[in-house]
Amino acid sequence: MNPVIELLQSHRSIRKFTGEAISEELLQQLLRAGQSAATSSHVQATSIIRVRETTKREAIAELAGGQAYVADCAEFLVFCADMKRVFDASERAGTEPRRGMTEQFIIATVDTALFAQNVAVAAESAGLGICYIGGVRNNPEQISEILALPRDVYPVFGFCMGMPDQDPEVKPRLPLEVIVKEDTYSDDGEATEIAAFDRTMADYYQRRSSNRKAARWSAQISVLFAEKTRPHMRDFLGKRGFELK
Amino acid sequence: MNPVIELLQSHRSIRKFTGEAISEELLQQLLRAGQSAATSSHVQATSIIRVRETTKREAIAELAGGQAYVADCAEFLVFCADMKRVFDASERAGTEPRRGMTEQFIIATVDTALFAQNVAVAAESAGLGICYIGGVRNNPEQISEILALPRDVYPVFGFCMGMPDQDPEVKPRLPLEVIVKEDTYSDDGEATEIAAFDRTMADYYQRRSSNRKAARWSAQISVLFAEKTRPHMRDFLGKRGFELK
The missing domain is CATH 3.40.109.10 (NADH Oxidase)
Incomplete structure (x- = not known):
């Protein structure tokens, strides 16, 4: 490398x-x-x-x-x-x-x-x-x-x-197999891979040198999108000329 | 460097x-x-x-x-x-x-x-x-x-x-002074800087090793945005779940 x-x-x-x-x-x-x-x-x-x-x-x-x-x-x-x-x-x-x-x-x-x-x-x-x-x-x-x-x-x-x-520490990333697909989008096996990644992240958060916590990736993500994400953005952009026509 | x-x-x-x-x-x-x-x-x-x-x-x-x-x-x-x-x-x-x-x-x-x-x-x-x-x-x-x-x-x-x-060849870029502003957005002097950049680009297009042409940056940009840019994008995104709410 x-x-x-x-x-x-x-x-x-x-x-x-x-x-x-x-x-x-x-x-x-x-x-x-x-x-x-x-x-x-x-x-x-x-x-x-x-x-x-x-x-x-x-x-x-x-x-x-x-x-x-x-x-x-x-x-x-x-x-x-x-x-x-x-x-x-x-x-x-x-x-x-x-x-x-x-x-x-x-x-x-x-x-x-x-x-x-x-x-x-x-x-x-x-x-x-x-x-x-x-x-x-x-x-x-x-x-x-x-x-x-x-x-x-x-x-x-x-x-x-x-x-x-x-x-x-460098933060783990999803397995490359989940990110890269060949010729066609497929999510075969993704649930299993992500369950494993959830455990990887839980382990990372427990072991890292600061701000230790118990957290799984899926659970964190789900909290993030459970509410409307920054719902003011559409109006804000419109007022600024980005009308998204 | x-x-x-x-x-x-x-x-x-x-x-x-x-x-x-x-x-x-x-x-x-x-x-x-x-x-x-x-x-x-x-x-x-x-x-x-x-x-x-x-x-x-x-x-x-x-x-x-x-x-x-x-x-x-x-x-x-x-x-x-x-x-x-x-x-x-x-x-x-x-x-x-x-x-x-x-x-x-x-x-x-x-x-x-x-x-x-x-x-x-x-x-x-x-x-x-x-x-x-x-x-x-x-x-x-x-x-x-x-x-x-x-x-x-x-x-x-x-x-x-x-x-x-x-x-x-590496393609010229706008002067950094046009891109980077301090504390407050300002476009003072921008028209002059861009007129100079138009000449830089005309010169570049005349001199480069392939696909020579007569073109100024401002003129090229103006053609690009004279018509609605990819007007299908909004509907396309909406159909794909990106409703931009």
Whole structure:
């Protein structure tokens, strides 16, 4: 296994950081690595808000569900799906764009995720730790206001980055056989595989170095989707120009 | 700049492949690297269809817009956002999940994109080339039928992988200053920066080794969004269980 693949397979989220700063030079390298990811039809439908002001960090940490590391990490980035830039460029080129399409939402969301994952890999290659903050979608309207996000831009996730001050275990993943199917979708044998994975996860949670608990994957998932997941998202997106037509 | 960051910054899509196969061992390593990417609340809402049958490859190549490399590459994967697995697991755990939420669509789409980008990086680290195929969303219904995708699963993109038989230039990206904003969204100076980028791209298209053309970025973008982008996507997703509530 080559060192890059080893690096990729050793990812774990970092939620505790030393106070050490990231140099501007390294930060630029990481962001350029992010930009180099594939982008649908070269649209590059991503913007990043680098949040430096302490008050904004603290407000977002709270709005994202009380995640203190949002305030504590060396760099906190909000990755935004951004259709505004391309719509503006279209208008300057003399064409009125057809806005609000579901497909544009997919393009911008996927572009943004690919960009972020390259930043994640680049950061980890430099010895940094990262953590995605999906919690920015807990209160996307307030967070959009704090960052003055305009129409046709929405915050997909936050992203903490810094020098790790913890060394957590790598979290198990579902067996590859459950994920990868040949030629045709099939879930044969899946229930059995997942029952085994439930035991793997229960064991992991019992053994890990911090935050031990009794939990099975299926039970955790079922709690997550027992209630409507972030039910405000549809309206929020609509108000922001992502009408999902 | 470390070798991983160099690798990330050297990405370009590959659309012509030698016939060389990828060993099963390497393929497993790449897919495990993909699995190791972050996943929202550990849901792992991704499935991959590895398409091996020639007739399926050829049909998808055609449906994705006549992209012959879908048939020719060593491995063609269809990355699917998959909520079915977690809904099924929830039901087995005794809880009826609340389906069809927009937020679930975001979770599964982002999970899938992060997974794929890790596979891309892993593949490139092993000397392979890759190309994302957003064209699977040209005819997602037919492609879903070919792959027998069930409800709560949709094909986000295809993914070609193989030994490169071409050496294209790295494509320029927007200036980082346009992408990254500090504390607040601002588009000050953007029109000027993009006018300069339009000239950069016109120059790139004139100079590159193949498929030379006269094109400015803004003009290309404006054509792309002058018509409704893939207007079937909303209905397609709705029929597949992604009602975007």
